[in-house]
Amino acid sequence: MTSPSADRSSREYPDRPWVGVGAVVWRGDRVLLIRRGKAPRLGQWSLPGGAQSVGETVFETAVREVREETGLEIVPTGIVTVVDAITPDAEGRVHYHYTLVEVAAESAEGDPVCADDALEACWATADEAGELTEWDETRRVILMSAAQRLAQRSAQESPGRR
Structure with a gap:
């Protein structure tokens, strides 16, 4: 059931899920967090990301959004998981419905400068991110991505062992 004033292409009260891409960006043992500037979850710490555009790959979306x-x-280094975000x-009634493809990525240099949908940004350890995010x-x-990175490093350090 949709809102009487809902536009079929609107993100609020949609007639279908929107595809969103989140980026779990790592630099060393720290992950990039942004404070959201738009609903849903306005003002909360989260992963950077947003809606995928037509003709854009998931990885291209992650790069653009960050x-x-x-x-x-x-x-981008891989897919972490897919999350259903239904609010x-x-x-x-379903106010928002996103299917979020979570992409792991690395960032080598630079300081985040907030723009677009981000009010603030910071680098945090997985434990700190757990305390900041709601x-x-x-x-x-974030924990799943951290575990995947650790497993990939272990596999690279001991090739031939399985």
């Missing part, structure tokens, strides 16, 4: 929100250049309104899924994705 650049737009923080000015940083990233190199109901007070009457239980949405359980954000914490889960």
